[in-house]
Amino acid sequence: MPSSAQRVTCHSKTNKEPVMTFETVAIIAQGDMGAGTGAQLVRNGLRVVTNLSGRSERSHMLAKQAGLEDVGEDNALIREADIFLSILPPGQAVALGQQMAPHIKSSGKNLIYADCNAIAPATAQEVQAIVEPAGARFVDVGIFGNPPTPEKNGTRYYASGPDAAEFGRLRNQGLNVIECGDEIGRASAIKMCFASVTKTMIAMMAETVVAAKALGVYDEVVHELSGNQTDGFNWAAKRVISTPPKAYRWVAEVEEIGKTFETVGLPGATCTGGAEMFQLIADSPLGEETVENRQRGTTLEDCAAIAADYIGGLKP
Amino acid sequence: MPSSAQRVTCHSKTNKEPVMTFETVAIIAQGDMGAGTGAQLVRNGLRVVTNLSGRSERSHMLAKQAGLEDVGEDNALIREADIFLSILPPGQAVALGQQMAPHIKSSGKNLIYADCNAIAPATAQEVQAIVEPAGARFVDVGIFGNPPTPEKNGTRYYASGPDAAEFGRLRNQGLNVIECGDEIGRASAIKMCFASVTKTMIAMMAETVVAAKALGVYDEVVHELSGNQTDGFNWAAKRVISTPPKAYRWVAEVEEIGKTFETVGLPGATCTGGAEMFQLIADSPLGEETVENRQRGTTLEDCAAIAADYIGGLKP
Numbered sequence: 001m002p003s004s005a006q007r008v009t010c011h012s013k014t015n016k017e018p019v020m021t022f023e024t025v026a027i028i029a030q031g032d033m034g035a036g037t038g039a040q041l042v043r044n045g046l047r048v049v050t051n052l053s054g055r056s057e058r059s060h061m062l063a064k065q066a067g068l069e070d071v072g073e074d075n076a077l078i079r080e081a082d083i084f085l086s087i088l089p090p091g092q093a094v095a096l097g098q099q100m101a102p103h104i105k106s107s108g109k110n111l112i113y114a115d116c117n118a119i120a121p122a123t124a125q126e127v128q129a130i131v132e133p134a135g136a137r138f139v140d141v142g143i144f145g146n147p148p149t150p151e152k153n154g155t156r157y158y159a160s161g162p163d164a165a166e167f168g169r170l171r172n173q174g175l176n177v178i179e180c181g182d183e184i185g186r187a188s189a190i191k192m193c194f195a196s197v198t199k200t201m202i203a204m205m206a207e208t209v210v211a212a213k214a215l216g217v218y219d220e221v222v223h224e225l226s227g228n229q230t231d232g233f234n235w236a237a238k239r240v241i242s243t244p245p246k247a248y249r250w251v252a253e254v255e256e257i258g259k260t261f262e263t264v265g266l267p268g269a270t271c272t273g274g275a276e277m278f279q280l281i282a283d284s285p286l287g288e289e290t291v292e293n294r295q296r297g298t299t300l301e302d303c304a305a306i307a308a309d310y311i312g313g314l315k316p
Numbered sequence: 317m318p319s320s321a322q323r324v325t326c327h328s329k330t331n332k333e334p335v336m337t338f339e340t341v342a343i344i345a346q347g348d349m350g351a352g353t354g355a356q357l358v359r360n361g362l363r364v365v366t367n368l369s370g371r372s373e374r375s376h377m378l379a380k381q382a383g384l385e386d387v388g389e390d391n392a393l394i395r396e397a398d399i400f401l402s403i404l405p406p407g408q409a410v411a412l413g414q415q416m417a418p419h420i421k422s423s424g425k426n427l428i429y430a431d432c433n434a435i436a437p438a439t440a441q442e443v444q445a446i447v448e449p450a451g452a453r454f455v456d457v458g459i460f461g462n463p464p465t466p467e468k469n470g471t472r473y474y475a476s477g478p479d480a481a482e483f484g485r486l487r488n489q490g491l492n493v494i495e496c497g498d499e500i501g502r503a504s505a506i507k508m509c510f511a512s513v514t515k516t517m518i519a520m521m522a523e524t525v526v527a528a529k530a531l532g533v534y535d536e537v538v539h540e541l542s543g544n545q546t547d548g549f550n551w552a553a554k555r556v557i558s559t560p561p562k563a564y565r566w567v568a569e570v571e572e573i574g575k576t577f578e579t580v581g582l583p584g585a586t587c588t589g590g591a592e593m594f595q596l597i598a599d600s601p602l603g604e605e606t607v608e609n610r611q612r613g614t615t616l617e618d619c620a621a622i623a624a625d626y627i628g629g630l631k632p
Contacts, residue, residue, distance in 0.1 A: 145544065180533075180536060186532075189528075190528075192527075193527055193537040196527070197549070200524075201517050201552070204520055204586055205513065211580055212505075215580060217496075224506070264527055264530035264531060264624075265628065266523050266527055266596070266627065267523065267588075267590075268589065269585045270585070270590060274583075274586060276583035277582070311581040
């Protein structure tokens, strides 16, 4: 077995045999957060493998920039890995668990499966129920902030579950891991409540300005809001402008928030509506924008006007 | 006819006979905004009449403090008045139109009926369709800000419709009237979009902190929000704390916002959920609070804990 300065012997709570810290991380990462997390681990000396077969040109580009190694198939991915990270649009979290389970089983490995997606606690438990019988140890992770960069590493990885401490060893490889309890679902609960503010409240703000445009009262509404709700308006307006390229993947995230709220007896409709709003933005010409190349929707009024035009309600 | 320095002759757009500015304003006002508006008119030399029969002790108290004159019946109210203001919980706007229409008709008066409630443009048009055939001229008004006081008169009264300029004469009696067009529904549209931010977005924030408490992750969520969404969090948290005594009347207001959004093809579910959230707060022990006498729910955490306890989901 290769030796490494970063390698220390430790014990997980559920497995008594010694477990090494990680040399190779497998990651299924389709977007900015997955690529950013992978790049941070590579910068900190880890080998990070992925499987790019069938992926988009953009995913290939992001993986290459991040220094990820393409092993070409899921089976090889699990065989090579000490720990597996799932970082995807939240609607794909369960399907990825189903896809990886047979490979985990055939590998005979007791690797860590960390679901880092923005999903409801109940969805995290659903993934757990798929990958644990295959032999993995499940860790529930919620990611906060923008992807880490060489200049800025403010991203927080909240981790919960009996094996959270083991995921916490990635602190040695540059991830800000915050262990937050033994319960699977706890990290996801924190993520869902936070995302309610950064996603669902912002959907509400987007709906407001699109409605104002469609009703022909945009100037008056923005005058009142910017003058009398200044902090809230400025905070929300900035986030509405950054929404269009991400709206398509926030649909499922907001649905997961609704699922979380309904579990404790709170209204899910707020989130049903929020998801509809992001779907509308994704379906409109605004949805054609990418993070790297914004042409339209770079001001609040332009965002509102394009979406209002799309729903057919544009008034002068 | 009595003379007054404030009295000038003018013409409405729809009626060619001369119309005097107002000496007597009738107001149906059950709460703080109605009483505050009435008091401001009284302070500026107007006689303000109301009908307190069947009203709560609190309404009597507020009317007395405001210097309103109780004429005891709706018929007398219309008979005495040059202009009628409806300032009620929004769910009662249509019913008040139906209640006043016969008295307007029997009076034979062509008075201004100003609906100042937080209602959808379509609801304003519904009230118009009730009171205009009875002989009134309808003005659509949306009120912004807190009630005027002797110290602070920042309240804005947006007015639209063919007779908005006539309502605008109340500028001479201390109201900040902003005329915003000839279309009935335009003032209400501005109000609805503004209130979406000050009410529906705040319902979303309230739901978030109650969920966090119920899920046992309140400290972590508030830590993340206050540290990383500081402006938005501080703005919203302050408003959540001021919500409980008003939640009962925000239910219908948020439903009206949803109705407004649906008219232009936007999701109504956000508002359905927001209304459910305010109903939940109103039904919980928090709903027993009054503006004058807050005992509980004076911190964000206490609000969240009381509501979470009420829904049966309180976790340590």
